[in-house]
Amino acid sequence: MTVDDAAKAGPDLASWRRGVAAVLAKAQRKDAAEFGATPDDHLVTETLDGLGIRPLYTSADELPEPPLPGSHPFVRGADPHRDTIRGWHVTCRFDGTGDSVHDDVVGALENGASALWLVIGRGAITVDSLARVLDGVYLDLAPVMLDAGSEVATAANAVLSLLDERGRDERFDRATARISLGAAPLTTAFARGAGSARESIDMAAAVSLAQAALARSEQIRAFLVDATVFHDAGASDTQEVGAACAAGIAYVQAMMAAGMPAADALSQVEFRFSVTDDQFQSIAKLRAARQAWARIAEVLGAPEAGSAPQHAVTSAAMLTQRDPWVNMLRGTVAAFGAGVGGADFVTVLPFDAALPPGSMGISEAFAQRIARNTQLLLLEESNLGRVLDPAAGSWFVESLTATIAAAAWEFLQEIERRGGLDAAIVDGWLGEQIATTRGARDQAVAERRWSITGVNEFPDLGEKPAQESAGTPLIGDQVHRYAEPFETLRDRSDAHLARTGERPRVLLAPLGPLAEHNVRTTFVMNFLAAGGIEGINPGPTSLDELGSAAKEAGTTVAVVCGTDARYGTEATEAISALRGSGIGTVLVAGSARALPEDALTDDARPDGFVSARMDAARALAELLDQLGVQ
Structure with missing residues (x-):
């Protein structure tokens, strides 16, 4: 088969799997051979029922064709003569x-x-x-x-x-x-x-x-x-x-x-x-x-x-x-x-x-x-x-x-x-x-593995609260809405805003140029907004300027944002500078693996980390507590 013939034939499953193995190997810093003959098994996701959803389905997954609509077992519908102009x-x-x-x-x-x-x-x-x-x-x-x-x-x-x-x-x-x-x-x-x-x-x-x-x-x-x-x-x-x-x-x-x-x-x-x-x-x-x-x-x-x-x-x-x-x-x-x-x-x-x-x-x-x-x-x-x-x-x-x-x-x-x-x-x-299922879903929402646009992902912190109304929602109290944990946090923030005239704040401490810290500062801003917390981002800031930025922010909590490489050289100094400026709680965007344990002294050890798979709802509630939000 020539190259042109192969192109006309299209990609085959084996080549796709080799590509999957290569991507997984690069992401996890392993050898591609470690993922076996079916590396796509590592991409299977599970529903709340524990049912596996594969990343790709092919003719190998083909099942016998169900009978036509109107025929038992009615998988394809009960009415073979439904008005197709009207539809449902x-x-x-x-x-x-x-x-x-x-x-x-x-x-x-x-x-x-x-x-x-x-x-x-x-x-x-x-x-x-x-x-x-x-x-x-x-x-x-x-x-x-x-x-x-x-x-x-x-x-x-x-x-x-x-x-x-x-x-x-x-x-x-x-x-x-x-x-x-x-x-x-x-x-x-x-x-x-x-x-x-x-x-x-x-x-x-x-x-x-x-x-x-x-x-x-x-x-x-x-x-x-x-x-x-x-x-x-x-x-x-x-x-x-x-x-x-x-x-x-x-x-x-x-x-x-x-x-x-x-x-x-x-x-x-x-x-x-x-x-x-x-x-x-x-x-x-x-x-x-x-x-x-x-x-x-x-x-x-x-x-x-x-x-x-x-x-x-x-x-x-x-x-x-x-x-x-x-x-x-x-x-x-x-x-x-x-x-x-x-x-x-x-x-x-x-x-x-x-x-x-x-x-x-x-x-x-x-x-x-x-x-x-x-x-x-x-x-x-x-x-x-x-x-x-x-x-x-x-x-x-x-x-x-x-x-x-x-x-x-x-x-x-x-x-x-x-x-x-x-x-x-x-x-x-x-x-x-x-x-039990509800608890698993709530945990997925809290960890933002279950995304709710406008709530735990891409929230609009400037959104005006709904007007007070004496009416009753069409949806009753017995409905367990997915968004409630984060909406409760936003309600706390709104009440704080009404009482004090400002949102609870957290300082972002970016390390290095914009190209280095932008991914993590954006992630942290989104994370904080999901709990009704305003992130104060002073932009690229040198270690000498962190102290003045902390004082201007008027908060006691800061999140250091940068690349893992930058953390290796500047994180400990940044944490120390923030603590010396009156910041009581210092967090680091990323995982604990980004900071070498032997390089951390007691005064340069962060109080925690902000990462993608953390329990965001609980962490945000704790932050609101620390910021004095009732």
């Missing part, structure tokens, strides 16, 4: 906090929404007002999801009466009307244990609703498996899918115990999942959930009934209060993942959902419009709904789907071994498992 249902959530819910509902439908999610009892929407809220809404065109808590039965009766009234018009097509009653006794019970105030009807009452729904000619599903409650508590993707399937099994078993055939019972269940800004995880999770549920239907002897609608909601836990405009980007990526993953209904939460209404000085209508238009842009400009399961055939996505499905199935089996979901909730086992 753009589902808007209404909780009745606006001045005119009816006008808001109609306006949303007129401007691109195609399904409604009505939260009853939280605000202006009540059971008695449902007919008024839905006045003029074509119920045979726009699906309606009820979220009525303990009022599920009365809300269901109100909607069924409305359907009967509409049914007197021969133009109304009952067969195309889709109503979700939203009975969720098990997931609501878990959410209450996590601090939610929501309630639900008991299992017997929910089964009665399912029996009534089956007798109707409309498409009505009584049971909702709201897996977002597991996600909001901190669950991983496999835990969310496994627990959701366990809830679905419990519902189906209850209906079958009441005399309902398996296929009919399966037709009464639908799912709601969270999707995040990790688009591939979201895509694979939705596909894996369909596969797992189809397997359950197969075991029950009704594989053809193993498809259940999926409602994907952008994650409440990923939303931030700091730099909330970035939430628009998070919502866009999550909606993309939901659409590509095959969700039947998608809801994008408003980007300010983690803040009290009005605290950003914008209208609720604006935030709702942005949330709705996020999906419309994906559908109408990117044409994302034109292809069913566009991720099919991707070696990475198919592998990740299979891996999540297998891990979720193991988690489901463990729940069943413990007596089912209700028992796992009551004895605390499920909560403990999710708490």
Whole structure:
């Protein structure tokens, strides 16, 4: 083979691995042969579930092609004839906090929404007002999801009466009307244990609703498996899918115990999942959930009934209060993942959902419009709904789907071994498992291995605090948001600023020219800003000038920044100079290996180091304590 022939053939796996070994060898100062035949094993990253994500997937990872959409196990979707012009249902959530819910509902439908999610009892929407809220809404065109808590039965009766009234018009097509009653006794019970105030009807009452729904000619599903409650508590993707399937099994078993055939019972269940800004995880999770549920239907002897609608909601836990405009980007990526993953209904939460209404000085209508238009842009400009399961055939996505499905199935089996979901909730086992995952995620966020733009990475220290508002955020207190530890530090800084007129400060002591120290001074400035601390950078400063810079900064904490080589010749003198100028705490940017132990005297020994993999949240909290920030 000539050089030209090799170029035409493209790179091969062996040459790529040789390149990987060479890069790793240079970075770790080792011999390339030490990394073995598969050096890319050293680049594998793990999810919170411990699932390995490889840096490269090839035809060697290819799996058998899943059946087409509409065929068991429904990995590629349940509906082979979905309207590709409409795509998924753009589902808007209404909780009745606006001045005119009816006008808001109609306006949303007129401007691109195609399904409604009505939260009853939280605000202006009540059971008695449902007919008024839905006045003029074509119920045979726009699906309606009820979220009525303990009022599920009365809300269901109100909607069924409305359907009967509409049914007197021969133009109304009952067969195309889709109503979700939203009975969720098990997931609501878990959410209450996590601090939610929501309630639900008991299992017997929910089964009665399912029996009534089956007798109707409309498409009505009584049971909702709201897996977002597991996600909001901190669950991983496999835990969310496994627990959701366990809830679905419990519902189906209850209906079958009441005399309902398996296929009919399966037709009464639908799912709601969270999707995040990790688009591939979201895509694979939705596909894996369909596969797992189809397997359950197969075991029950009704594989053809193993498809259940999926409602994907952008994650409440990923939303931030700091730099909330970035939430628009998070919502866009999550909606993309939901659409590509095959969700039947998608809801994008408003980007300010983690803040009290009005605290950003914008209208609720604006935030709702942005949330709705996020999906419309994906559908109408990117044409994302034109292809069913566009991720099919991707070696990475198919592998990740299979891996999540297998891990979720193991988690489901463990729940069943413990007596089912209700028992796992009551004895605390499920909560403990999710708490362990939440702790691992919190640690990753604290160490900034899990990046949150605008919070623990690239924070805007000059950001104005949100306006005070007496309202309640759309997201409840039971949601464990990823950004909270750092936002708490920023709140402390804001309070200090309001009280004293200035931010807490830390002096940066750059060593050498800008080209040498710029990387570390930039890193430290970003690190400090994540905790609401202002970094004072005097620029290239000689050792003789450090004393005056320390006095001008008006702080008792300094961070020495420079290259390892520069530390070897100047760090000890810089530390001594800073201490002599009244600096009580001196830190060094980098690792402890940069300073030779035998060259450090007691007065030139730093108090600590600022490095990439430290527990930044804890270190920043300690710095605020040292700086006297209450």
